[in-house]
Amino acid sequence: MMAGCASARVKRPRWAARSDGDRESSGGQPQGGRPQSSEPLWRALAVFRFASLGYAALLAGVLNSARYSRPGWAWAALAVMAAWTVITTVAYARPERRTPPLLSADLAVSVGLLLSTYALQYPSAMRAGVMPVTATWMAGSVLAWAIRYGSGAGAVAALILGGCDLWMYHRAVPVVLNGLVLLLLAGVIVGHLARLAAEVEAERQHAVQVEAASRERERLARDIHDSVLQVLALVQRRGAEAGGEAAEFGQMAGQLEASLRTLVGPGVGGGLSAAEPAPTSSKSADLRALLLPAQSERVTVAVPAQAVLLERGAAEELAAAVRAALDNVRRHCGGRAQAWVLVEDEPGQVTVTIRDNGPGIPGGRLAEAAASGRLGVSHSICGRLRDLGGSAVIRSVPGEGTEVELRLPRRTTVPVVAS
Amino acid sequence: MAQGEPIRVMVVDDHPMWRDAVARDLTEAGYEVVATPADGAQALRVAGSARPDVVVLDLQLPDMSGVEVTQGLRAAHPGAHVLVLSASGEQQDVLDAVKAGATGYLLKSAVREEFLDAVRRTADGDAVFTPGLAALVLGEFRRLATAPAGDGAETPKLTERETEILRMVATGMSYKQIATRLVLSHRTVQNHVQNTLNRLQLHNRVELVRYAIEHGLADTDPPGTMRDGPK
Numbered sequence: 001m002m003a004g005c006a007s008a009r010v011k012r013p014r015w016a017a018r019s020d021g022d023r024e025s026s027g028g029q030p031q032g033g034r035p036q037s038s039e040p041l042w043r044a045l046a047v048f049r050f051a052s053l054g055y056a057a058l059l060a061g062v063l064n065s066a067r068y069s070r071p072g073w074a075w076a077a078l079a080v081m082a083a084w085t086v087i088t089t090v091a092y093a094r095p096e097r098r099t100p101p102l103l104s105a106d107l108a109v110s111v112g113l114l115l116s117t118y119a120l121q122y123p124s125a126m127r128a129g130v131m132p133v134t135a136t137w138m139a140g141s142v143l144a145w146a147i148r149y150g151s152g153a154g155a156v157a158a159l160i161l162g163g164c165d166l167w168m169y170h171r172a173v174p175v176v177l178n179g180l181v182l183l184l185l186a187g188v189i190v191g192h193l194a195r196l197a198a199e200v201e202a203e204r205q206h207a208v209q210v211e212a213a214s215r216e217r218e219r220l221a222r223d224i225h226d227s228v229l230q231v232l233a234l235v236q237r238r239g240a241e242a243g244g245e246a247a248e249f250g251q252m253a254g255q256l257e258a259s260l261r262t263l264v265g266p267g268v269g270g271g272l273s274a275a276e277p278a279p280t281s282s283k284s285a286d287l288r289a290l291l292l293p294a295q296s297e298r299v300t301v302a303v304p305a306q307a308v309l310l311e312r313g314a315a316e317e318l319a320a321a322v323r324a325a326l327d328n329v330r331r332h333c334g335g336r337a338q339a340w341v342l343v344e345d346e347p348g349q350v351t352v353t354i355r356d357n358g359p360g361i362p363g364g365r366l367a368e369a370a371a372s373g374r375l376g377v378s379h380s381i382c383g384r385l386r387d388l389g390g391s392a393v394i395r396s397v398p399g400e401g402t403e404v405e406l407r408l409p410r411r412t413t414v415p416v417v418a419s
Numbered sequence: 420m421a422q423g424e425p426i427r428v429m430v431v432d433d434h435p436m437w438r439d440a441v442a443r444d445l446t447e448a449g450y451e452v453v454a455t456p457a458d459g460a461q462a463l464r465v466a467g468s469a470r471p472d473v474v475v476l477d478l479q480l481p482d483m484s485g486v487e488v489t490q491g492l493r494a495a496h497p498g499a500h501v502l503v504l505s506a507s508g509e510q511q512d513v514l515d516a517v518k519a520g521a522t523g524y525l526l527k528s529a530v531r532e533e534f535l536d537a538v539r540r541t542a543d544g545d546a547v548f549t550p551g552l553a554a555l556v557l558g559e560f561r562r563l564a565t566a567p568a569g570d571g572a573e574t575p576k577l578t579e580r581e582t583e584i585l586r587m588v589a590t591g592m593s594y595k596q597i598a599t600r601l602v603l604s605h606r607t608v609q610n611h612v613q614n615t616l617n618r619l620q621l622h623n624r625v626e627l628v629r630y631a632i633e634h635g636l637a638d639t640d641p642p643g644t645m646r647d648g649p650k
Contacts, residue, residue, distance in 0.1 A: 222507070226479050229506040230437050233528035237440065240530065257528050261508050302550045302589045304558025305511045340550055340591035344557060347565055355590040403590070 037201035038194050041147045046089045049140045053078075053085050056135035067125035068133075074120045077113055077133050084109050088140070098148050106141040107157055111164050114138050118168055126168065129175035142183055146191035154187025225260070232257035255297055262295040285312045287343060287350065290319035294326060294341065301341045308345045310408070317384050318352065318408055321392070324380035325354045325404045333358025337401075347410070349390075354404040361396040381406070425451040426542045429471035429499070431462040431488065433481050437527070441475060441534075448535050459483030463491045471499050473542045476521070478505040478512050486515045493520035502541040509551030514559060517616065518623040523547025545609055546616045553589035556619060557582070563622070575618040584611050 060074050068074045088106055091097045117132035132138075138161055146154025162180030169176040232253045239250015287308040295301045310318065322341060329339045337358035344351040381404065385392040390408035428450045432438040435457070442452045454469040456462040459480045466474070474492055478485030489501050500522040505513055513524050523546050525537045537547045548556075563574045577585070580601075587597045594612075598605045630636075 223479065226506040227434065230434050230527055233506070234437060234440055236528065237531060254528065261506075261528075300550050300591060302509070302554030304561070305514050305555050306558060306562060338591065340589070342550070342554055342586065342589045344554075344561075344586070346561060353586070353590055355592075357591070 037197040038147055041194055042092055045143050049085045052137035056137045059131055059135050060133045064130055067121050067130050069122050070120050077116050103145055110138040110141040114164050139186055142187045143190050146187045147194045150195050151188045151191030154191040158183040158187040229257055258297050284309045285315040287315050299339045303343045304345050314388055317388055321381045321384040322352055329356040349407055349409040352406045357401045360398040360401050362398050427451050427453045427471045428473045429454045429469055430475045431456050432477040433457050444531055459488040462488055466496050474499050474501045476501050476503050478503055486519050489516050489519040489521050500541045509555055514555040520620055524552045546613050548588050550589045550591050553585050557585050575622045581611050581615050
């Protein structure tokens with residue numbers, strides 16, 4: 001099924017093949033070919049019919065039996081109702097059988113049974129507004145039309161039945177109007193519900209297809225991406241071996257490879273496994289996504305496999321501090337020094353370590369610089385971390401490079417973010 | 420691997436040019452390239468007759484993931500050490516491959532000397548770590564420490580020393596530099612890193628078996644036949 005969805009040639013979901021949607025009847029059916037979405041409604045209708053059948057039997061057979069001039073025939077009518085309920089419930093169980101002919105037959109039977117009351121009840125009973133023999137059962141066909149063809153069809157069916165009702169009980173109009181209004185309401189609301197369910201189902205299906213297609217695209221992109229990277233790596237190798245001008249090309253290829261590799265990496269929508277997508281909201285950010293772009297030939301960024309989530313402001317400040325540290329490396333160690341950035345995520349704090357293999361800072365120079373007001377390192381790194389409620393430690397051994405360790409506790413208090 | 424015999428290497432990669440380049444480099448350096456399968460299934464089939472000491476394995480294969488191939492190889496041919504290569508850097512699949520039993524990892528764009536060095540170390544069974552991989556492993560131990568513990572299962576923990584060493588590897592220090600800084604021997608540093616990896620791999624194997632039992636998969640099949648590790 002995944003392949004089918006992914007190829008986006010398939011416009012309809014696989015189970016739409018046998019649905020009513022294949023028959024586009026004239027008269028705009030609001031419910032498309034998605035019978036599955038209305039299944040619960042059909043089941044509810046079946047329950048309603050049986051319940052109303054019981055109620056009608058109770059009314060006609062017991063409570064109002066005195067109002068019937070032909071009680072025997074009334075029972076016959078009830079028997080027809082029962083049989084018809086069973087027939088329709090079985091028929092409606094399969095989506096392809098919910099056809100206009102069947103629905104019309106349902107309506108016709110309901111009308112017929114309703115009108116039979118004329119022959120079954122005493123005129124005085126009808127004047128008094130006693131419930132017809134079908135009681136609430138006749139709403140079943142209105143609901144069936146509504147579920148199948150929407151509010152419009154439901155309203156029409158309600159009007160037809162209500163009209164017959166009105167014709168029969170024209171002496172007891174208030175009571176009948178009640179019934180008509182209720183029927184209309186039921187038809188319209190249920191029709192609306194059915195269409196809503198169908199729309200939601202369609203949207204969900206669409207979303208599933210889109211996601212499958214995009215996942216397929218992502219996989220393809222990763223494949224292509226990897227192929228390009230490999231070729232560049234090869235060119236670099238061959239160039240290095242051949243020497244001369246080829247070596248220059250090789251170097252360029254190497255640089256391209258390094259930057260392309262970081263372009264589609266974790267946190268930038270690329271290669272993370274689907275199990276760990278970085279859930280960023282407007283409040284939080286994945287620190288990895290902010291730091292990985294700093295990768296280059298000279299800078300290696302090492303991160304854990306899961307997202308490192310921090311408040312957006314804090315994450316950006318921390319990333320700025322890291323960038324400042326990397327700038328320092330470039331400025332004080334020249335273009336040849338290499339730097340490594342390590343991101344560690346512990347439950348209580350986030351630690352970022354920046355190490356370089358430059359000449360290191362002679363002892364005392366740092367304190368000297370801070371004291372004399374050349375605040376470079378002091379402000380852009382230490383100051384930032386202090387403002388965030390964290391700490392920055394700079395260690396350096398001349399000849400062995402410098403290490404900057406930034407710690408940021410996961411706080412419960414709001415940080416004072418320097419604006 | 421008898422003394423004096425060249426080390427047998429199998430190169431698994433679906434990119435023909437790349438495969439040939441690597442095979443050529445290895446042959447020139449004195450290794451014996453015994454097979455060059457182009458996909459995972461072929462690799463598992465051929466490994467039996469080729470009996471490699473080292474398997475250089477691309478993680479992106481057309482039919483199976485490199486992780487599955489690693490599992491299969493470790494199950495069926497425990498004598499072969501796996502060096503996984505990836506073009507796009509250290510991501511979840513690299514971590515999974517290492518957990519599944521790979522001895523080391525290298526980026527495809529590593530220079531020839533680095534690559535040959537890695538193959539030699541893999542043949543000796545020494546772990547080959549990049550800074551990125553060290554960070555992934557650190558993160559994995561931390562994740563295991565905070566994840567809800569399985570019934571009775573011991574979550575593997577890092578000692579202080581091991582954490583320290585892994586952090587140094589992750590910030591680009593060589594074993595020699597680490598040894599100097601911590602006043603240890605080179606071999607000791609190597610052992611620490613190796614132990615870390617072994618514990619992670621053991622934990623993964625235990626998890627796989629438990630997963631199989633829980634889900635009623637046949638417990639007579641070797642772990643390599645399963646498609647997924649525990650999530």
